[in-house]
Amino acid sequence: MSDVARLAGVATSTVSRALAVPGRVNEATRRRIAAAAEQLGYIPNAAAQSLRAGRSTNIMATLPGPNTNFGVAQIIPAVVQSLSATLSGSGFDLLFCNRNSPAAERHILGQAFDGAIRGVVVFGAAALPSYGRRSLTDAYIPIVSLLIDRSEAGIPSVVTNDRGAMRDGVLHLIALGHRSFLYVAGPPGSYHEAERFAGVLDALATAGLSARAVIRHGGCLGFNAGLEAGVEAAQTYLAMERRPTAVVCCADDAAISFIGTVRPHGVAVPGDVSVLGFDGAAVGAFCDPPLTSLAQPTRDLGIRAADVMLQLLEDVAAVPPLKTTLPSRLLLRASTGAPRRAPGERT
Structure with a gap:
């Protein structure tokens, strides 16, 4: 940061304000600082910014581990890509935890209760993360269910039809x-x-x-x-x-x-x-x-889940739709056609 300040001809504290709260620095100075940061390849320390702000910028995605449903493993990478890109565009980082052991469940709960994560996106799994008598819902942070409908439990869910x-x-x-x-x-x-x-x-x-x-x-x-x-x-x-x-x-x-x-x-x-x-x-x-x-609709599933999470993070009193259903489409290829024999007749 001091290198950026020297190149831009401003104080280090001005650089800090320009990067953290751009509105507190006049436009000409902000542009000069942004140009210097780009020239030097300066990337702000996300952890330090989180400490100064007093809150984390991390969102956790919990993967279903050994309980992955048929086919879900095939589509998770595409859903994750759009989910991560949308959250990143709003200044949040996506972390992953594979729910493959009691230790992993304990880790998820620990991160949630300690304030290390701001919210959790739960990918297709039969139950929410839990350990002992504690469940993820007890941490009172935003939860979005992706691929499985949990709307009846009051958890915003993004699913396909x-x-x-x-x-x-x-x-x-x-x-x-x-x-x-x-x-x-x-x-x-x-x-x-x-x-x-x-x-x-x-x-x-x-x-x-x-x-x-x-x-x-x-x-x-x-x-x-x-x-x-x-x-x-x-x-x-x-x-x-x-x-x-x-x-x-x-x-x-x-x-x-x-x-x-x-x-x-x-x-x-x-x-x-x-x-x-x-x-x-x-x-x-x-x-x-x-x-x-x-x-x-893998890409849209990730984007919509991120949008719901961002809405909850922006306003804790927000009430997003409890259930968002996106349509799947029939992808016609060569494995289907008209039968060439009477139904029930042996080949």
Whole structure:
């Protein structure tokens, strides 16, 4: 800072004021100081600024660790990128903590209660961070839930329309002529699984089809076992006397491994069976055939979660929408098409 002051021809205290509270320094001086700082490559010490201001500029994002839901790991990097960029643009730093142990839960709570973080963005996980009898809500700092709806608990939530998107995807398959379905489920108790399977049933009801038109498979594997779920579903499909003409997966991981397992057995995708995934993972474009999927609005999810957090930080009495729902879109690729045989007929 003293180097900047010498180059700009002002006192060090003037540099400090210009960088911390620009309005307290006249425009000509502020510009001279900004030019000197840029020339020298000076970057203010964020920790020191936080100490002077008496409050942290850190926001924590808690990642779900071993409880990552099917497919969520595929989209988290894109969501994080827009979340971080939006917060950074307002002067906040994004820290990460992976919830993979009791020690991690204790660390999150410690940071929240000590004032080291100003708010927490909780990525898809079944429960909020807790340790012993303490929960994150006891720290009285802003919390935003991302990917899972916690609005009924009073926590602002930014989610996609899991149920409506899945309904639209299955209706597309029905419009192609499919009347029999295998649904590859996510783990029991999963928010995403409940919403997405409900969307499948909604589509069948809308089309006047019985719920018996879909066979639900799986739901017993852990949250991080999406690929294994697809393999198991493929093995079940291959053993069926009457094979469904369409497979709908709770997440892209399962859809990708399903395709990779059935094709070596002479099953044509989409000729014998169409496959639909959910999440819109980038890797889906490079499958053989490329995967039709319901793509989550990853960039907008991160931006909107950051906007809600910034609103809460700016005004503790702010009342942002408790639930913000952003639409996923049907990403049509080559893994879906009209069935070339009568529904229920064996290949």
